[in-house]
Amino acid sequence: MTTPEHPSPPPPPSVPQTRDRAYRSPAGIAGGVLLLAIAGWLGIDAVVAGEGRTPWLALATLLLVVPVVVAYTVRPAVFAGEDRLRVRNPLRVVVLPWGRVASLRSGYSNEVVADSGAKYQLWAVPVSLRARKKAARQETRRAAGEAPRGGLFGGRGGGGPLGAAGADRAAALAADDGPVRAETDRIMDELRALREARESEPTAQGEVTVRWAYEVIAPAVTGAVLLAVLLALG
Template identity: 65%
Template sequence: MTTPDHQSPLPDASRPEARDRIYRSPAGIVGGVLLLLIVGWLGLDALISGHGRTPWLALAGLILIVPVVIAFTLRPAVYANEDRLRIRNPLRVIVLPWGKVASLRSHYSNEVVDTSGTKYQLWSVPVSLRARKKAARQAAQGPDGRGGDGRPSSLGRASAFGRGAAADVPSRAEADRVMDELRELAEARATADGAQGEVTVRWAYEVMGPALAGAVVLAILLIVG
């Protein structure tokens, strides 16, 4: 599941700046915090109570593990406004103007495809097959929990496409609703002047650097013995 939020980017003097819709995975954030607490507790215990090489190994392990945990749990996010889609994945940041977005696909993972055919996965919008099945059951049951003649009620059929009384019957999984919003933005802004440009991809050296340094130090300590 993902939760949208809003954030105002730096102001642009030429025109009112669009507000970002921010999508993150609550489950990823909770899991990341728990992992960091466990790793931090074990690492600090080894640093304080360890003997010989143990504190150094613990320190190198922390330098390696902490950035990796952050990268794959707390870091992923999707930022969308009227001009572009910015995807912050564990190791890369991809910026796609809406004019370069060819499609947004949902199957076993959610991904965006640019006009050149390159695919980029949306790490912060994970697919939950369980949530999809639950939403489908709720849509079939209707507002009173019964399907009447055994078929989906008109309310369920309408909200299955994110319309009608979707607020009353959550007939779409959260990740699917996020993808619906992104598709609407892509369709509405594809030809807008402010939504044109080139796709840019930047590696997350701020994550890769510390992790690589920790791995090198850990390897040296293990080799030296």
């Protein structure tokens, strides 16, 4: 007697992995790439065309300068995931579970504060006082029902008060888009909202970890030592 075959249960649905939100400073990256291009051009020229100790001095200088430039311009980034915040600063990488983040502060610099009281600056999210002032002026004009300069209602040299229809349109835009904020302030608002939503989740608990960026420190120190030795030898 044969027994009916029972179909195997379907596999559990896979949980989609949410990619971390990455925040970097475009201005910092652009400046770093420019500095690296200049350093590479001058260094390679000195290595190829230099005489005596000049090529060795150029190589030692490049070994010192390149890691430092990369560390402070291209390297900084902030990665915000569902469970933790990873801060990649020039010389350290700090991982903070959302349950251990006490606050995210914005002043003359943006920083994250752990529940232990330790503070870590967000190098990738620099504060721009100029951008804040510009956003404050735009918000003031919009709240007063005025068109932004060069905007849709003000013409090329506009900026004066709108009519009734224009004021209604400005009010609608304010209601839809919210207050005008500087870019880095909007990023901090996103991080605060993510922390508030995830800080009590079981997967967002754990220990704060800090790792030194030896991949940056080691070549920079080596280059500094070599440069010092070459200069000392005269």
